Amino acid sequence: MTDYRDLVNPPESEEDEELPIPTDSEAEEIRFLSRRREEVAPGPEPGESARASDEQLLYARILAGGMYLGLGVLLATFLLYLTGIIGPAVPIQELPNYWTLPAHEYLEAINHEFLHRDGIVVGWGWTAVLNRGDYLNFVGIALLALVTVVCYLGILPTLFRKRDWIYGTIAILEVVILTLAASGIVSAGH
Amino acid sequence: MQRLFSFVRIASAPGLLLLMLPQALMGAQEAAATALEAGAATAWWVWPLALFLMTFFMGILAALGGVGGGVLYVPIVSGFFPFHLDFVRGAGLLVALCGALAAGPGFLRMNLASLRLAMPLALIASACAIGGAMVGLALPTSIVQTALGATILGIVLLMITARKSTFPDVPESDRLSSILGIYGVYTEASLGQTVNWKVHRTLPGLLLFIGIGFAAGMFGLGAGWANVPVLNLLMGAPLKISVATSKFLLSITDTSAAWIYLNQGCVIPMMVVPSLLGIMAGSFIGVRILRVAKPTFVRWIVIAMLLFSGAKAITKGLDLPFII
Numbered sequence: 001m002t003d004y005r006d007l008v009n010p011p012e013s014e015e016d017e018e019l020p021i022p023t024d025s026e027a028e029e030i031r032f033l034s035r036r037r038e039e040v041a042p043g044p045e046p047g048e049s050a051r052a053s054d055e056q057l058l059y060a061r062i063l064a065g066g067m068y069l070g071l072g073v074l075l076a077t078f079l080l081y082l083t084g085i086i087g088p089a090v091p092i093q094e095l096p097n098y099w100t101l102p103a104h105e106y107l108e109a110i111n112h113e114f115l116h117r118d119g120i121v122v123g124w125g126w127t128a129v130l131n132r133g134d135y136l137n138f139v140g141i142a143l144l145a146l147v148t149v150v151c152y153l154g155i156l157p158t159l160f161r162k163r164d165w166i167y168g169t170i171a172i173l174e175v176v177i178l179t180l181a182a183s184g185i186v187s188a189g190h
Numbered sequence: 191m192q193r194l195f196s197f198v199r200i201a202s203a204p205g206l207l208l209l210m211l212p213q214a215l216m217g218a219q220e221a222a223a224t225a226l227e228a229g230a231a232t233a234w235w236v237w238p239l240a241l242f243l244m245t246f247f248m249g250i251l252a253a254l255g256g257v258g259g260g261v262l263y264v265p266i267v268s269g270f271f272p273f274h275l276d277f278v279r280g281a282g283l284l285v286a287l288c289g290a291l292a293a294g295p296g297f298l299r300m301n302l303a304s305l306r307l308a309m310p311l312a313l314i315a316s317a318c319a320i321g322g323a324m325v326g327l328a329l330p331t332s333i334v335q336t337a338l339g340a341t342i343l344g345i346v347l348l349m350i351t352a353r354k355s356t357f358p359d360v361p362e363s364d365r366l367s368s369i370l371g372i373y374g375v376y377t378e379a380s381l382g383q384t385v386n387w388k389v390h391r392t393l394p395g396l397l398l399f400i401g402i403g404f405a406a407g408m409f410g411l412g413a414g415w416a417n418v419p420v421l422n423l424l425m426g427a428p429l430k431i432s433v434a435t436s437k438f439l440l441s442i443t444d445t446s447a448a449w450i451y452l453n454q455g456c457v458i459p460m461m462v463v464p465s466l467l468g469i470m471a472g473s474f475i476g477v478r479i480l481r482v483a484k485p486t487f488v489r490w491i492v493i494a495m496l497l498f499s500g501a502k503a504i505t506k507g508l509d510l511p512f513i514i
Contacts, residue, residue, distance in 0.1 A: 017440035050377045050384045052301040059294060059305055062299035063441070066496055067291040071466075078463045093234045096272070102331065103276035103456045123453045137459035140454075142285065146446045146454065147291060155305075170309050174442070177317050186320055 048069040053161075056154040062154045066147030073141025081133035089114050123184030149178045199479075234460075237271060242464040244271075245285070249472020251492050252289075252338070254479060259469045260286030260412025262492070265342045265499035266333065269506060271364050272462060279410025280456035283448040285465050286412030290441035292470065293434075301376045302434035307389065307427065312442035314396050315403030316411065319443050322407025329452035336507030338409050342500030345415045349493055352419050358387070360426035366392040376431060389425040390482060398424070407447035412440050 002017040052060070053062050080086045090098065090110050107120035114119065121129060126138040152171045180186055209250060250263045266284040267273050297303035326334055373388040389395075398420050406413040418437035419426045427435065451457065505511065 031484075034474070050301055051376045052298060054306070056298050056305040060295040063291065065297035067288075067295070071288070072289075074463065074466070080458060081459065092460070095234050095258065095458070096232055096237065099273050099277060099458055099461070102274055102326075103280075103454055106274070106277075107455045120455070122235070122455050134459050137463065138457070141452065141459075141462065142456060143289060144284070144288060145445055145448050148442050167306065167309060170313055173317065174313050176416070177313070177320070178442075178446055178449070180455075181320050181446040184453040186450065 026164045055158040058158060059151050059155050063147060066143070066150055070140050070144035070147060073143055074137060077140055081137055084133070086131070086133035086136055086162045088134040089129060090134060145182065149175055149182070211498060238460050238464045241267065241271065241461060242468040243463045245468030246472040249469040250476040252469070253473045253476025255427035256463055259289050260410070261345060261415050262495065263465065264410045265503050266336065266498065268338070269499050269502035275335060276327065277458050277461055278454045279326065280448070280451035281461045281465050282410035283444050283451060284457070285469050286440055286447055287444040289412070289473065290437055290444065290464050294438045294441050297434035297438055301374065303432055303438035304372070304374050304431060304435050306370065306374070307372050307421070307431070308435050308439045308442070311396065312439050313401045314399045315406065315439065315443040316446040318400050318403030319447040320405030320450055322404035323447040327450070327454055327456070332507045332509070334408070335503050339500045339503030339507060341405060341409060342503060343494055344494055346496045346500060348415065348419065349468070349489070352443065353423065354429055355422055356429045357424065358426040358428065360388050360390050362390070362467050363388045364390040374431070378430070385428060385430055387428050389427050391424050391426070395425045396419050403443055406443055407450065410451070411446070413443055414440060
């Protein structure tokens with residue numbers, strides 16, 4: 001009985017000789033066994049390129065661009081904060097008095113002492129106090145945390161164009177999860 | 191002999207400095223506490239500067255020792271700095287996230303990180319990381335600190351006992367990985383040839399990522415310490431694929447948990463930015479030292495640091511005196 005592996009992947013011959021031309025029935029058997037091999041043990045074909053897929057390269061491009069943008073914004077806003085060009089909500093020299101507190105107590109204390117708003121700044125509330133140097137840093141942090149969502153949205157058209165419905169669905173679900181996390185709907189605290 | 195001396199000096203200097211730093215920090219902490227009692231206040235820049243220096247050396251050790259910055263950051267900073275654990279975890283997740291964002295594009299382009307391998311695992315882990323973050327923020331700090339210490343000691347045990355398999359033997363893909371098309375080809379530079387790979391035990395791997403994601407969210411740790419053994423030893427991905435995919439995975443897992451901490455206000459920019467700068471500068475230097483340093487020796491330094499920090503976290507959580 002012919003080993004299908006020899007038909008699909010003929011062993012290399014040390015002698016320099018021409019490969020035999022398969023008959024019609026042998027060619028049909030090779031095509032059948034190739035399909036069967038794919039079903040039984042899918043994997044890269046011998047000699048398949050080590051090049052990344054289109055969606056993977058696209059993901060990498062978006063990831064790199066978003067990372068540089070987020071880091072750049074974060075560094076710029078931190079300089080504005082550190083130099084006092086944009087005054088902070090909490091004076092820098094007062095920070096050691098508050099950073100030992102649990103997060104909720106910290107937010108209540110700085111709201112009471114410095115911000116004097118109706119409620120503590122949680123969720124996306126920092127967007128309302130971007131005129132304060134410390135909260136301005138949240139722009140860069142948010143950009144870095146949003147990069148992954150943008151990457152997934154970016155590769156969706158490629159996945160669906162390839163009719164890769166499973167990974168398209170996985171990507172959509174991931175976008176939903178990350179958006180849920182970012183939205184502030186899911187909350188916790190002491 | 192001179193080359194040997196230079197090598198030992200280069201390999202051991204960052205580790206020994208890092209070993210001495212907690213002692214210095216503990217001394218500074220005691221001095222600061224004494225100064226506070228005397229009515230004087232520690233200058234605001236002292237701790238952010240110390241944080242920058244600490245994360246700089248962490249970045250070097252992380253690059254040399256093959257661990258992520260996150261697993262070092264939370265236990266060490268929570269044990270030896272005055273910042274509350276809520277802010278340390280928030281900063282730790284952002285530090286791990288930025289490290290993953292920085293490394294991810296390169297690994298993806300080189301096809302060392304596999305998007306097809308990462309996406310299903312990341313879906314599970316990121317969902318569970320949200321749950322972990324919520325639980326971690328809801329529990330009393332002492333419980334989280336104690337659990338953190340126990341987890342860190344567990345990580346130490348894993349690092350000591352876990353084997354690594356450069357090219358695991360995977361006879362054939364399992365049905366789930368076949369359906370998902372999880373396989374690939376990459377160029378192994380050390381051999382100068384392409385390597386085909388596939389995975390098996392995909393379902394057990396997915397189930398383990400439930401716990402990995404939960405722990406990452408709860409403690410603010412990067413999950414690389416768990417990702418790599420699962421990918422490499424359980425699922426059979428080659429070691430390089432496992433390490434690179436794990437690093438890339440963190441960018442997804444840590445994003446979901448980071449948002450929970452961010453939305454709860456658990457982020458202080460004066461902590462986050464010096465930490466990010468320190469870790470990235472340290473990683474930059476660490477990659478260059480890697481050529482001459484002995485990673486195994488540095489790995490033992492990292493294990494010692496984690497042992498120290500884990501014990502410190504447990505004693506802090508249980509309000510016991512720290513003997514060392």
